[in-house]
Amino acid sequence: MLSLDVKIPGKEYKIHIGNKLFNEADVLLKPFVENKKVCIISDTNVFPLYGEGMENAVKKAGGDVFSLVVTAGEEAKSFKNLEYLCREIISRNFTRSDVIIALGGGVVGDLTAFCASVVLRGVTLIQCPTTLLSQVDSSVGGKTAVNIPEGKNLVGTFYQPKMVLIDTDTLTTLPPREVACGMAEVIKYGAIRDKQLAEALLKGEFKAEEVIKTCCSIKASIVENDELDKGERMLLNFGHTLGHAVENYTGYGTYSHGAAVAIGMCTITAWSERMGYTEKGTYDTIKALCEKYSLPTHIDNLENMTGAAMHDKKRSGSRISIVLVKKMGESYYEKVDVSLLSEIAKG
Numbered sequence: 001m002l003s004l005d006v007k008i009p010g011k012e013y014k015i016h017i018g019n020k021l022f023n024e025a026d027v028l029l030k031p032f033v034e035n036k037k038v039c040i041i042s043d044t045n046v047f048p049l050y051g052e053g054m055e056n057a058v059k060k061a062g063g064d065v066f067s068l069v070v071t072a073g074e075e076a077k078s079f080k081n082l083e084y085l086c087r088e089i090i091s092r093n094f095t096r097s098d099v100i101i102a103l104g105g106g107v108v109g110d111l112t113a114f115c116a117s118v119v120l121r122g123v124t125l126i127q128c129p130t131t132l133l134s135q136v137d138s139s140v141g142g143k144t145a146v147n148i149p150e151g152k153n154l155v156g157t158f159y160q161p162k163m164v165l166i167d168t169d170t171l172t173t174l175p176p177r178e179v180a181c182g183m184a185e186v187i188k189y190g191a192i193r194d195k196q197l198a199e200a201l202l203k204g205e206f207k208a209e210e211v212i213k214t215c216c217s218i219k220a221s222i223v224e225n226d227e228l229d230k231g232e233r234m235l236l237n238f239g240h241t242l243g244h245a246v247e248n249y250t251g252y253g254t255y256s257h258g259a260a261v262a263i264g265m266c267t268i269t270a271w272s273e274r275m276g277y278t279e280k281g282t283y284d285t286i287k288a289l290c291e292k293y294s295l296p297t298h299i300d301n302l303e304n305m306t307g308a309a310m311h312d313k314k315r316s317g318s319r320i321s322i323v324l325v326k327k328m329g330e331s332y333y334e335k336v337d338v339s340l341l342s343e344i345a346k347g
């Protein structure tokens with residue numbers, strides 16, 4: 001098992017990563033759940049696979065457990081589900097010292113964390129992410145959200161978990177499309193912060209525990225400096241503004257989030273290299289990485305898709321923050337006029 005600390009002052013927590021980690025989860029859970037009511041929140045794909053195991057671990061650790069399961073899919077991140085979860089939890093006489101466990105991908109993680117942050121004005125939250133994306137990205141850092149018709153992730157809170165438990169064995173049941181989706185975020189970390197990670201990935205060296213730990217450490221260090229997303233945390237949006245344009249224009253789900261981000265990372269780097277902002281060869285490296293992990297690198301007519309991105313919540317006034325990679329492992333962000341986006345989209 002590998003462990004690391006997230007050191008946000010006053011909100012420190014540990015991330016534990018290992019294969020078969022859920023089997024020994026009772027030991028790690030005990031300090032949090034003993035003699036507590038514990039609500040596991042999961043979805044209809046994940047609960048049949050890992051729900052019973054997690055319930056048993058909580059029982060073994062001395063917790064009084066019940067589970068709530070929402071229908072899998074992005075639509076689960078809704079006010080309707082938030083209300084459902086809060087009411088179920090309250091009706092079971094939960095108190096502020098009780099515990100909520102998120103067992104699932106980023107959808108379950110975001111919804112559950114939002115619920116944990118508002119029910120009874122905040123109860124203990126433990127994240128047990130089961131997709132590669134949620135293990136390397138969404139379970140760490142404390143962003144919570146639901147979606148509204150006006151857009152994704154527009155309503156939420158910042159709320160840190162008390163612990164993150166990552167069982168890499170859960171990746172064995174994950175559909176290949178979801179694995180590729182998470183790999184886009186892994187490649188992102190290599191591009192923005194860690195040349196060695198990128199080089200290892202390029203050689204096909206992928207030891208899940210180590211890669212996930214590296215990604216979590218990068219995310220943790222960024223979040224420690226900028227919990228509330230006012231500066232450095234923007235680096236995590238590398239490839240995302242164009243990626244959101246692809247997702248929006250083609251209809252969410254046509255391209256996975258990771259596939260759209262891969263196109264975004266390649267396209268903006270092709271542009272920045274052409275403009276002389278990025279070391280030559282960087283585009284080829286990012287493209288090769290995306291290809292190696294079954295991600296697309298290009299989409300026709302991206303410049304026509306950027307209109308939708310103008311509504312991106314990261315835009316402030318007519319300026320928009322873009323993230324550029326200087327060379328593999330080094331990145332920066334800059335505010336540019338929103339109209340530049342359609343130029344960048346040409347690659």
Ligand SMILES: NC(=O)c1ccc[n+]([C@@H]2O[C@H](COP(=O)([O-])OP(=O)(O)OC[C@H]3O[C@@H](n4cnc5c(N)ncnc54)[C@H](O)[C@@H]3O)[C@@H](O)[C@H]2O)c1
Nearest residue numbers: 045046072105106107108130131133134138143170173174
């Ligand atoms: N909070 C953050 O900082 C942050 C960061 C990035 C993304 N997100 C959010 O994360 C969400 C996407 O997360 P995701 O990609 O994990 O999607 P997801 O939660 O929808 O999971 C993808 C699919 O895989 C299934 N699944 C999950 N784990 C499984 C397993 N081990 N075996 C088999 N099937 C499994 C799920 O039921 C779902 O059908 C989006 O809503 C996005 O906005 C949040």
Ligand SMILES: [Zn+2]
Nearest residue numbers: 185240257261
């Ligand atoms: Zn992302």
